[in-house]
Amino acid sequence: MPTSEKRSVVHSTFRLERSFDASPERVFQAFSQLESKAKWFSGPEQWVAHEREFDFRVGGREVLSGGPKGATPHTFDARYFDIVPNQRIVYAYDMYVGERKLSVSLATIELRAQGKGTHLVMTEQGAYLDGVEDGSQREAGTKELLEKLGRSLTDFVA
């Protein structure tokens, strides 16, 4: 790696909350069983999967690698640190694009019974490294922005 490369870390936390019309047991299953998790935890639909590993237990590893066809794969590589069935999941993961590390994060999923449903709180604390990007990402990012802008413009005109 060239020594001239600028090193940086940005720390950031985000938190999302959702209520589901399903018991904590069912929500927990959607995180703990590979078949269920595959239904919702994946990259964009048009992405191709390269690698999948799923060992849901404390100390276990989860890997999901994939990307647009022919493009550098994005890899999610996680390890579970705390699992309380139907209540809490804590895992740490790093994200790569090809060989380059984008970020290291700690994710916490909390589930609480809410009537007959479940209230989910997801908190992610991340260290984002070196503002990492490569040419393809930048292009994809730009394209995505343009598409978004394009759509909002169309909406605006219509």
Add this chain to the structure above:
Amino acid sequence: MLNQGAALDQVFQALADPTRRWMVERLSRGPASVSELAKPLTMSLPAVVQHLQVLEQSGLVRSEKVGRVRTCRMQAEGLRTAEHWINQRRDAWERRLDRLGEFLAETDPEPKKRARKK
């Protein structure tokens, strides 16, 4: 910067034109001189320069003159900053949780009385 309302208006305006969108797409692949940008376009050089000025004013593109060559490049700092990735991460989670909600509704063992989406 892209996150200010007025600046965003300028960006939208800049991108409302297909020629300028093409220029942005071209520059997102790497810098180019004004004449390189003008080459595939069927318009006069002054017209090309005018489009570039709109893009520069919006903050999307900046240009630099070295000798007789003016080189244009993307100036979308907003796209490069970590903030962009963090927002993407957050957006990705929003979409995942949407899908989780749909999945939970589809696999409900005790379907609600109200009509369920197929």
